[in-house]
Amino acid sequence: MSGSVAGPDCCGGLGNTDFSKVARWEHKTRRLSKAFGSPYLACYSLGVAILLLNVLRSHCFTQAMLSQPKMESLDNPLAYCLGLVLLGVGVVFVLSSFFALGFTGTFLGDYFGILKDARVTTFPFNVLENPMYWGSTANYLGWAIMNASPTGLLLTAVVAFIYVVAILYEEPFTAEIYRQKASRLHRRS
Template sequence: MSSILDSLPGLVDFSQKSLLLSAGAIAFNPTFWNIVARREYRTKFLTRIFGGNSQAACYALAATIFSLGLLRDFLYERALRDQPSHPALQGPLPTAAAYVLLAFGNILVLSSTWQLGITGTFLGDYFGILMDSMVTGFPFNVTNAPMYYGSTMSFLGTALLFGKPAGIFLTGVVLVVYLVAIQFENPFTAGIYAKRERERAKASGMKSNAKKVQGKKEL
């Protein structure tokens, strides 16, 4: 491990500002949407801005997240162009691996978006826009975070396509950031749906009791 770390400065040019900007954008995006979405869940500030229309507020956040993603991808590509290439990452095998990673990564991202829809993909749960039931089909039968892992695969595929060790380093940053985000997002989202189920069970119990009372009155 120490030998890898010792050789890293020769493979990655850490003096490039574009590298730091890319790493910053990678870390910023999930931090931003988690903070904003949790504040929305607790205060409904975005919904209030949009006149009580939670659907419009969710779409506005979705557009913002998507735009930030485009900026992040642009900064990543610019960072790679400023970095040295390495012969081990060039040639037919790395190129083939790059296209395979890009293909599978995009399949995971696009299929999960198709399954969840726009509001399901872009944190609609935090706006009170809940899905009827948990999605268990592909790609969620492969991984519980297909969008995050698919995005990570696309980052790695791009790194190999450019032949840049810095891309592999930044892919590591992507993976760490997403793994941290998963630890915050999954329990919180599960709690939102658990709360709905408790409310449904309570409402069902009240309805059942009302029927019993009505039945007794009729007797």
């Protein structure tokens, strides 16, 4: 698969940084919203593409782990339980983030002009900044530990790095979108 478009995404690239670039382009031009006839339909389409690539990334991650030797020091019941706990924590953060943000909030809806009244600050956002990214990282780390996979640990580090880049790329832009919204509301009142 390394020669296909799936190759780079197995480490998180297309599902994060590249789609943030697409979303910024949409915010600037509104071309996707015009092409799809609605910002909601355009956002849903981008969200489905991101979801599908995340499924592909997870599949590639699992295949890479299973095709490599195990790390003997991690191949024990205690490590397996630690991995299971990390996986559980990750699932809680990912799902609670999704429920707090909704589909459009999760999949860059603010770039399409689909804004919440304010940035979400309830659980899990009151516990952790970017809980979707860190929950996903915990999922990969837990899965790698459960499979005693040094390859999984390395790929988890790559995914975490890609998420850090995505956060550095997305956070200021999202903050600016909400600052502009607050400024417009303040001028109206």
